Amino acid sequence: MRKSSRGLIQVYTGDGKGKTTAALGLAFRASGHGLKTYMIQFMKGEIFYGELGAAKKLSDTITIKQMGRPDFVNKKDPDPIDIKMAEDALELSKNVIASGDYNLVILDEINVALDFGLIKIADVIEIIESKPPELEIILTGRYAPKEIVEIADLVTEMVEIKHPYNAGVEARIGIER
Numbered sequence: 001m002r003k004s005s006r007g008l009i010q011v012y013t014g015d016g017k018g019k020t021t022a023a024l025g026l027a028f029r030a031s032g033h034g035l036k037t038y039m040i041q042f043m044k045g046e047i048f049y050g051e052l053g054a055a056k057k058l059s060d061t062i063t064i065k066q067m068g069r070p071d072f073v074n075k076k077d078p079d080p081i082d083i084k085m086a087e088d089a090l091e092l093s094k095n096v097i098a099s100g101d102y103n104l105v106i107l108d109e110i111n112v113a114l115d116f117g118l119i120k121i122a123d124v125i126e127i128i129e130s131k132p133p134e135l136e137i138i139l140t141g142r143y144a145p146k147e148i149v150e151i152a153d154l155v156t157e158m159v160e161i162k163h164p165y166n167a168g169v170e171a172r173i174g175i176e177r
Contacts, residue, residue, distance in 0.1 A: 007103075007135040008153035009128060013111055013144035016158030017176070023106045023138045024051050031061040035103035038096045039064045042089045042113040042141075043082070046070040050174050065092065075116045086118035094127050097135065104136045111141030111148065121147055 010026075012019040027037040039055075045068035055062045067089035073082045090113075097105055113119050124139075125147060131137055139148060149155050171177045 006133060007131065007137065009151060010136070010138045010154040010156075011111075011144050011148060011152045012138065012140045012156050012158065013142060013149075014157035014159055015142055016160040017163060018158045019140040019142075020051075020108050022156070022158075023108060023140050024054075026136075026138065027062050027104060027106060028054075028058075030104050031058050035061065036101065037062045037104040037106065038102045039106040039108055040089050040093050040096065040110075041066045041068065042086055042107065042109040043068040043073055043116075043118075044109060045085070047177075049177055065089075067092065073116055073118070078116060078118060082116075083118050086113045089113070090119050090123060090127070094130075097127060097131050097137070100132055100135075102135065104138070105131075106138045106140065109141040110139050111144045113141070114145055114148075115141075115143035121145055124148070125151065 012022050023039070027039060030037050039062070041064065045066040047070045052064055052066075055064045068085050069082065073079070093105070093107055093110075096102060110119075110124065114121055114124065128137060128148075128151060139152075144155070165171070
């Protein structure tokens with residue numbers, strides 16, 4: 001497994017489409033160079049997204065683990081199981097990052113888990129700061145907290161200008177899902 005000299009912290013945030021897709025694009029690029037990626041999907045579970053099938057085809061270099069229910073989380077009153085699943089996802093993140101087995105770790109929708117109060121910002125920062133120097137970490141999701149933005153090396157905000165969902169177009173298999 002090749003290692004880069006310095007791993008950065010990247011954040012993809014904002015209300016526009018494409019945060020997870022951008023992170024997966026980087027995983028795909030890394031795979032082409034034989035680098036290994038582990039993606040942990042906070043608050044996503046039991047729904048088949050196309051990236052799960054693609055990752056199976058690239059299972060020697062890309063692993064995706066869903067850590068949530070297929071239901072929406074109530075931000076004002078999260079179910080205890082949602083908190084537990086987010087905490088479990090955070091613990092898995094800590095172990096994967098510390099393992100040294102991966103070149104890229106994607107914490108998908110972790111910003112939303114933070115915004116919903118499912119996990120604590122101090123715990124996320126501790127994990128990021130303890131990463132091996134060569135490991136690249138990507139944090140995705142709307143509502144990236146300023147503390148994460150400040151420690152990141154790259155921050156991209158996706159801005160929605162127009163979205164077909166607003167015109168009644170449901171999520172399409174292979175495009176949005």
